[in-house]
Amino acid sequence: MRTEIASLGEFGLIDRLTESIKLTNESSTYGVGDDAAVLSYSSEKQVLVTTDLLMEGVHFDLTYVPFKHLGYKAAIVNFSDIYAMNGTPRQITVSLALSKRFSVEDVDALYDGIRLACQQYNVDIVGGDTSSSLTGLAISITCIGDTEKAVYRHGAKDTDLICVSGDLGAAYMGLQLLEREKSVLKDEKDLQPDFSGKEYLLERQLKPEARKDIIEKLAAANIVPTSMIDISDGLSSELLHICKQSKAGCRVYEEHIPIDYQTAVMAEEFNMNLTTCALNGGEDYELLFTVPIADHEKVSQMEGIRLIGHITKSELGCALITRDGQEFELKAQGWNPLKEEK
Amino acid sequence: MRTEIASLGEFGLIDRLTESIKLTNESSTYGVGDDAAVLSYSSEKQVLVTTDLLMEGVHFDLTYVPFKHLGYKAAIVNFSDIYAMNGTPRQITVSLALSKRFSVEDVDALYDGIRLACQQYNVDIVGGDTSSSLTGLAISITCIGDTEKAVYRHGAKDTDLICVSGDLGAAYMGLQLLEREKSVLKDEKDLQPDFSGKEYLLERQLKPEARKDIIEKLAAANIVPTSMIDISDGLSSELLHICKQSKAGCRVYEEHIPIDYQTAVMAEEFNMNLTTCALNGGEDYELLFTVPIADHEKVSQMEGIRLIGHITKSELGCALITRDGQEFELKAQGWNPLKEEK
Incomplete structure (x- = not known):
């Protein structure tokens, strides 16, 4: 079965992808559906932000990567950056650009993978953007997290x-x-x-x-x-x-x-x-x-x-x-x- | 003059684009150069996050849009989303995917526009990602801001x-x-x-x-x-x-x-x-x-x-x-x- 994305339109597609999203983190005040997500972090925590832009043909090859796996991995690589700061990922935004080659079912599967990763790691999807591309698929994910003590790359000392x-x-x-x-x-x-x-x-x-x-x-x-x-x-x-x-x-x-x-x-x-x-x-x-x-x-x-x-x-x-x-x-x-x- | 991006490599290009960046916002604790940016927001403020993915041929046409203008606009559209929440934009992350068509000079001009917008609106560039694309240019910008009182789309009342x-x-x-x-x-x-x-x-x-x-x-x-x-x-x-x-x-x-x-x-x-x-x-x-x-x-x-x-x-x-x-x-x-x- 193949449903054309154009039959839903941008807002229809966003509604479909985001309607089942529930926010579980205390710091997620307001998610998808406005000009920006609203987050509430306590002053004791530092806020961490990391982002990744994945392009078809460069970062992934759809001839052997299933959409669901791709979505899962796209989320995970961002969580990994937050853990690498000694933090906990809390929210992501997901932007997709899709050419006509892709169907609603493809995007559903991609989003299933993203949602699964979010469930496993207790992260909320709080925003994003969906539009078209002339060729191929682009996925941009930004992850926000928090930490009580950020660990940087620059702190290693002799004998460590x-x-x-x-x-x-x-x-x-x-x-x-x-x-x-x-x-x-x-x-x-x-x-x-x-x-x-x-x-x-x-x-x-x-x-x-x-x-x-x-x-x-x-x-x-x-x-x-x-x-x-x-x-x-x-x-x-x-x-x-x-x-x-x-x-x-x-x-x-x-x-x-x-x-x-x-x-x-x-x-x-x-x-x-x-x-x-x-x-x-x-x-x-x-x-x-x-x-x-x-x-x-x-x-x-x-x-x-x-x-x-x-x-x-x-x-x-x-x-x-x-x-x-x-x-x-x-x-x-x-x-x-x-x-x-x- | 045309310098190939491959001659700098990913890290060389990122260094070139980000070396002159200074952080001016109090909430920008640590910017470019680690796995994630580190931000410090006070509990009285709500944190706002918005993101946009712009694809060549869909969102912009380089036959009449100069790179510097494109960079400026790509930043501005995100600031606008933060203002629309009654907030103040504080930080952005910038991800670019570039095909071989683009030179280092093109990216310099694009970044000049982004930096100019950031200066005008007092926003810090705190992170991002630069990689290649098979065709065209993709720009993903995420903007983080703060507000004491978020204004949503959903608050309008009869007679307003x-x-x-x-x-x-x-x-x-x-x-x-x-x-x-x-x-x-x-x-x-x-x-x-x-x-x-x-x-x-x-x-x-x-x-x-x-x-x-x-x-x-x-x-x-x-x-x-x-x-x-x-x-x-x-x-x-x-x-x-x-x-x-x-x-x-x-x-x-x-x-x-x-x-x-x-x-x-x-x-x-x-x-x-x-x-x-x-x-x-x-x-x-x-x-x-x-x-x-x-x-x-x-x-x-x-x-x-x-x-x-x-x-x-x-x-x-x-x-x-x-x-x-x-x-x-x-x-x-x-x-x-x-x-x-x-």
């Missing part, structure tokens, strides 16, 4: 421990897998690709989660990171952000970088260097943070967190120590759509 | 007076003029169009302002509107929003709708119905609001504000009273890019 949540490189491997199947199956519409044994990689690429649990665990353990960032462009790139803004160097140990078994198998299959994938593969949405060395015991006991190295004085630069003890300068080869244009 | 700032229809006429010149001059590159005597129309289309002054005047006169909205889709459409959400009707008098002389001349030249242009031409960014009848004297003395009618009981519907006393039902024929797709 570098920690990372979860494991790295799997989302990138999931992308490689999907791209391969796309080109293999291009001319054979009826073949169903066999992804068995690779489910984790696909899930990491198609349905990532934001690390709410890590922020809660850190708070429960009374640990305030000295710096924090989420890993969207790859570990190397994010570590360099922290070191540059903290005016510091770092040493990261290859053997401590957390990598899932499926990621390793897939890298082998693709004949790719596993460490390179873990350092530079994007979209992990794990948290990278530093803690004072005094927190060593507490943090090393926390499930799902791995110590991968330590912060140094700036003069020592940023380096990876390989398994055989060699030092290599860390470089940002992260995912960068503007550079890829070359 | 309907007021509008400035004059209507000029921006629409400016657009018609630019579209005409575009088609006339399509094949004659060297001809310069003659816009003398029509400067006001072009200014209203290319460099609109948000009505900060009206919000300040109302506050100074101790008038709190019962409802308010900014006119972006045309007077009819906005009046219907107010009446629908306020569960009310209205009577608007054709003879009281404020129209500039140039708008009238241009409508004559294009053989268009002037009232239709004023009712349905979009992008005026004037404020439409209602006040209790007790404020009649105060509001009628305010410069730049015109009383155009009054709110009625819902049963009476929404109608325009023409100069010869006839009643016509108001209809929203406003600018609607989703409907235009048909």
